[in-house]
Amino acid sequence: MPAPTDHELFSLGDVVLQHGATLRDAKLAYKTYGTLNAEKTNAIVYPTWYSGRHSDNEWLIGTDKALNPDEWFIIVPNMLGNGLSSSPSNTPPPYDRARFPNVTFYDQVECQHRLVTEQFGIETLALVTGWSMGAGQTYQWAVSHPEMVQRAAPFCGSSVTSPHNQVFLESITATLRADAAFAGGWYRDDAWPTTGLRAFARVYAGWGFSQAFYWQEEWRKLGASSLEDFLIAFWEGFWLDERDPNNLLAMAWTWCHGDVGRTPGFDGDTVAALASIRCPVLAMPAEKDLYFPPEDEQWAAQHVPRGEVRVIPGIWGHFAGGGMNPDDTAFIDQGIRDVLAMDP
Missing domain, CATH: 1.10.1740 (Rna Polymerase Sigma Factor; Chain: A)
Known part of the structure; x- marks a missing residue:
């Protein structure tokens, strides 16, 4: 399937990354669903996952879903590195191809924060949610911008990438x-x-x-x-x-080095970073996920003041979060519906 072309590009200019490199004339690809209300209070951020593009997130968006574009303004930013946003494949020398600099989850979210605030003037997010690496970005949003994120629903992902x-x-x-x-x-x-x-x-x-x-x-x-x-x-x-x-x-480098404890100000203390999250967090790991087993999320939730874990039952493993199995999709959709009903 050819890469989608129905997205827009937000110009980031020169981005100084967490590891010191400057990604010049950087671009963030994104697509929106729904309409931003006059008060700018109905925005949701739904980041992409490993190799995923914005169109790959659409299975969880619809008028019959919790992420209803008739009610919410849903922003799907494409990760740096995914081929639509600035990536090895589309960046000019000297940072093209194998020389593309290392990008952290913190870098990803800072670029998305600029999109949300500069392009749309949004000051509060009703929800951040995402699958797999999208879940890692969800946690990073809640740590990096606790004043802005009202609710978080990471599924089949984690706040720190385990050794396994x-x-x-x-x-x-x-x-x-x-x-x-x-x-x-x-x-x-x-x-x-x-x-x-x-x-x-x-x-x-x-x-x-x-x-x-x-x-x-x-x-x-x-x-x-x-x-x-x-x-x-x-x-x-x-x-x-x-x-x-x-x-x-x-x-893969971004994923491998995921850890909210590496957010500036926490000096590698993952527990302190998780404890700083203000909003309710509903984590939904899959019962038999080999990357992100439920035990990992149960460990994280004990450090999040308003953390909760609901395990997606079944045998589809990590791909319980991929929109392929109707039972898993219904479970995730209900979880998002429930967290949206929570007081921020």
């Missing part, structure tokens, strides 16, 4: 670098490291869904006729679909 999660990220990124065609990140447009991307997909396949998902052959519900067909059509097909390897590595 880091091991997973090291394994998938190693597959790209191992392909000779990768050439240290300076691969030619006509010679992408497709062998590495296929290996990347095979490793990812063992993590995205749970063991029970495969045992019960739930992949048949996604149109696959055999396990091999699922590995090729779903997994390889997804990662070979205009997913630039340097972009994947840039986003």
